[in-house]
Amino acid sequence: MNQVKKILNRIYKYGKDSFYEEVKKALKNKEKKFIITVNPEIMMNDDDVVQKMLNDKNVSLVPDGISIVKAARNLGIDIKERITGVDLADELLNIANNCHYSLYLLGAKKEVVKTLAQKIESDYPNINLLGFQDGYGNDKDKDMEKIIKLKPDIVLIALGVPMQEKLIYKHFNKAKKGIFIGVGGTFDCLSGSKKRAPKIFIKLNLE
Ligand code: UDP
Numbered sequence: 609m610n611q612v613k614k615i616l617n618r619i620y621k622y623g624k625d626s627f628y629e630e631v632k633k634a635l636k637n638k639e640k641k642f643i644i645t646v647n648p649e650i651m652m653n654d655d656d657v658v659q660k661m662l663n664d665k666n667v668s669l670v671p672d673g674i675s676i677v678k679a680a681r682n683l684g685i686d687i688k689e690r691i692t693g694v695d696l697a698d699e700l701l702n703i704a705n706n707c708h709y710s711l712y713l714l715g716a717k718k719e720v721v722k723t724l725a726q727k728i729e730s731d732y733p734n735i736n737l738l739g740f741q742d743g744y745g746n747d748k749d750k751d752m753e754k755i756i757k758l759k760p761d762i763v764l765i766a767l768g769v770p771m772q773e774k775l776i777y778k779h780f781n782k783a784k785k786g787i788f789i790g791v792g793g794t795f796d797c798l799s800g801s802k803k804r805a806p807k808i809f810i811k812l813n814l815e
Pocket of ligand 1: 742766767
């Protein structure tokens with residue numbers, strides 16, 4: 609219980625807009641940031657590495673699920689609102705387009721990530737898309753090493769929880785800069801392969 613409270617206490621409390629400002633600042637200053645969108649699935653995972661990264665001060669945690677927000681409130685920790693992987697990915701694309709940042713996409717099925725890459729190239733013309741790679745091929749450690757050498761400003765990784773977070777955590781120390789975030793099924797949504805729930809469901813936290 610104490611351990612759960614400790615992690616809930618580390619989760620970002622001040623809402624989306626304020627978190628986006630922090631991300632913008634990190635990008636502007638060429639800092640590096642590993643963001644985990646925390647849901648019950650990852651919090652309750654008893655893998656040692658997962659627990660280590662949830663407690664690591666160099667890792668930023670944001671509240672993905674409404675159950676995280678509610679659990680925190682029950683323990684007297686006031687978290688303003690949820691910040692989902694889709695929200696963050698969407699915002700990062702807008703920031704990247706506005707500020708001409710570079711991007712790399714890793715994960716999802718070949719046709720999904722390719723469709724998303726094409727969509728980004730047409731809808732976000734100022735993003736410098738350095739490359740993309742599906743999540744089912746070869747050696748993911750090699751993929752990460754290649755990505756880190758390219759020094760992208762933003763790296764979105766869609767391999768599912770907790771594979772994506774563990775992969776980032778394993779390589780993050782080698783990165784000089786960049787926002788690294790695991791975004792789960794987001795590529796499927798953003799590419800149009802899978803639809804998000806209607807807005808009213810999202811608003812009512814029923815998604
Ligand atoms: N995925 C992948 N490689 C794998 C397993 C999964 O690239 O070996 C992708 C999958 O195609 C999907 C994403 O990871 O795009 C996981 O989505 P899901 O919604 O299952 O993950 P969650 O958001 O629940 O972590």
